[in-house]
Amino acid sequence: MSPDSATGTNQLLPAVPLAALFFAAFVLPLAALVVISLFRDPQFSGLSLVQYVRFLSDPFSLKVLTDTLWLGAEVALATLILAYPLALVYVASGPFMRTLITFLIMLPLLTSTVVRTFAWIVILGRDGIVNSAMLSLGFWQAPARLLYTWEGMVLALTQIQLPLMALPLINSLLRLDRNLTRAAEGLGASRARIFVTVVLPLTLPGAIAGWLLVFAAAATAFITQTLVGGGRIILMPSHIYQQAVGVQDWPFAAALSLIFTLAVTGIVFAVGALSRRYVRGVDAA
């Protein structure tokens, strides 16, 4: 054996604690989930694929899954549209403004999701800031229902997940060669054309990375979905929760969890692969 392989083993030694933790807290529970999902009924009597058949033949569950994935896609798109101007302002700013913008982006990450979600309840509630303001200004005659709606949920999730989009996008824009936009400008391109033909394609890897992060985070955001959706809108996380805790149907909950996990990771990998296939000449972010 070469001496390299011996040192190679030694170099892996410091990673053992983390690997052990990863095994105990992720691999084992996931394996347990797989096993539980294969039981025929909540009494764990006998193995079968009946839970998966049940999901595929249940229009309600299928609708919940597509709604959840759609929510993730919608929120990710909304953050993308909001984050581009923010990232462009950041890149065009001086050192002081950059520090300030970074601080403002990072600030929400320093508070708990629960706190941020309750802030949205205060804002969107029946007696919340938006309703009181619109009523007292006379724009609205009666309080509008903002909370416990799809739009309210998208709005809250968009604000909460924005940092996940803004940071990769800023990173991508910072790596864009300034001479490329200058070259485009010198060739007679307007600002809009420069953005569409140069900035957008060259920062696409960052945009896709951000989109995938927000998609996965928003689709699985149990707390925000539950609190702002208020139980009226059933999405995969709360559906799983109800099956596991409410109905005590662990096998079905486990099957739902695995299907949901596969759907989200499947989309993440598919979009990633598509972008590598079609984004030419750009380094991956």
Add this chain to the structure above:
Amino acid sequence: MSEVRGHSLDLKGVGHAFGATVALDEINLAVAAGELIALLGPSGCGKTTMLQIIAGFLRPSRGEVRFDGARVEHIPANRRRIGMVFQNYALFPHLSVFENVAYGLRARKRPGAEVTAKVEQMLGLAQMSAFARRLPGELSGGQQQRVALARALAIDPGLVLLDEPFSALDKNLRLDMQIEIKSLLKTFGVTSIIVTHDQEEALSMADRIVVLSKGRIEQIDSPDALYDRPASLFISSFIGHTNLLRGIVTENDRVLLDAGPEIDLGRSTQRRRGTPVTLSVRPENIALGAADRPDAIPVTIRATVPLGAVSVTEGLTTSGEAVKVSQARAAGIARAQAGEAAWLAISDVSRVSIFSTPADGVPDHQQRSV
């Protein structure tokens, strides 16, 4: 097809400051249509600032910029009809060679057939037709540069600006590309400004060279005039190689060198007796000479370096000044050996430049090696 179709360019009293730092001071420059000008200077001399002002990326703090006599300071870069070639070429990495060259035409919303015809013509001129479908990342440095130039010329610019265009190329390729690009620009008849810190690049490319130092123009002249009649000590040592010999004016036309002999310059030094002066003598204007001449400079030979067509010998004077002698190599000439005593003589005193010795000594880069 050597017709002139470029803009003429005039800069009048142009100055620019970044905060308290003055980058450009009182620049006056007139460039004729079709002329090829080099802006030459060390880094930090203001040449890039000047380029950005001409291109329209930067608005000058003061002064006028005129294209064909009309002021353009208020016109943004995308409406100035300028072709830019960047140091790193700045080709769009996600677009094919064809689309790179077509970019400016598409931005001007030209019809598709015209775009195709023009791009094919430009790629033909740049000898890049075979690479139209490639991405820039798949091209060599020289090929990328051809595409960058084709892209700049495709919009029929009135002015082409080239920012250190050869610095990313291999040294072997540089001279070839310089000749190729100079002939392309001349064929096009477009006014061109090339920014460089490399004097060889400026000498080989430009009709006239603008030497910048510390935000000011030191001299504007043809390459030959700049080499033969430098206006300042800075230029004499920045353009080509030179030997700087210190001395003192003893008579109207005579200088006593620190290195020993008194030299008869054959013309007035224009300075009073006792003034410290520095003589700039090109290495090819000095010969290893006989000891019996009264104006011979005694030196100790340090080394002789063969450089292909010429060989360069360096000697050290008694006053500690290093003097380089460049000789055409010929069979039978004995090489001076290190450590030997030798005598140097100036071949043609009329080609020696005379400068007052600055209070803070001679510029640093006098001492740089061949």
